[in-house]
Amino acid sequence: MPRQKAATAHAAYHHGALRDALTEATEAILAERGLEGFTLREAARRVDVSPAAPLHHFGSAAGLLTEVAILGFEALTQYLHEGAQAGGNDPAARLRAQGLGYVRFALAYPARFQLMFRKDRLIDDARLLAAGQAAFAELENAIRDYTGFPAGQPLDASTQALLLGAWSTVHGFAHLALDGKFDVPGGPRADPQVLEATLRRILEHGWP
Structure with missing residues (x-):
């Protein structure tokens, strides 16, 4: 009966869902x-769903965690882009x-934020690398504009x-805030x- 129930539940989802x-379940577990x-x-x-279902879609626990980390970097990029605007x-x-957007993201999605930089729990993945580079590029472009460094x-x-x-x-401010310091x-x-x-105030002192 448990196997039949899991199969029925699995059938209720299409691939993306x-x-x-x-x-979403992973993020909830990380938060709790x-x-x-x-x-x-x-x-x-x-x-x-059956315990095998996550393996079918993500290959391993690290694969599922990596997917959450990718979503984190994509959201962080959006926060940084909106901050620049x-x-x-x-x-x-x-x-x-x-800088404000960076910390707002960390406080809004603490589970994602703390996972994103745990390479020991993630897999080497081209999508993860690209998502991280996209977020870093937002900050680099802002520094280039601030200093007038040529593109x-x-x-x-x-x-x-x-x-x-x-x-x-x-990054340090975000971690200190999340740690309750x-x-x-x-x-x-x-x-x-x-x-x-x-x-x-910190940012105004550092980057007037």
Whole structure:
């Protein structure tokens, strides 16, 4: 009977719907239990399919996690792009707005964000590499505009250091926020508006 039930549930999904359902279930598990609490069996149970169904679509647990990471980088790229647009015609404002977008994404999708940089749990995948490069290109383009560095030329050491410094600032801030390092000891979580105001000041000091 359990096998028949799983087969019936599997038949209710078309290919794309089952993939989406499994990635959504994975994100829910990561949010509730963290990466160490994730299993393929639990993802399958939550969408009422056989434990073999995720393997059929993703090949392995790492394959399913990689799919979630790809979605994360794609969403991050969109947040960075929207941040650049919000900055208007001022290169400094665009760069700072991208920094705000980076942290907003991390706070909105903490499970995705923390997974995206766990190479030990992901597979080597061309789509993952491309998605990560697309997100990084958004930030690099903002740095090029900010410094006036010509498009199409490899960054020099100074501009590359500025790029890595900008990324490190917002990446580190996001991780500290998610880890509760800005919370009042024994008190509530830090207010998102307060966090954003603090980040704005940091970005204004670093990239006036």
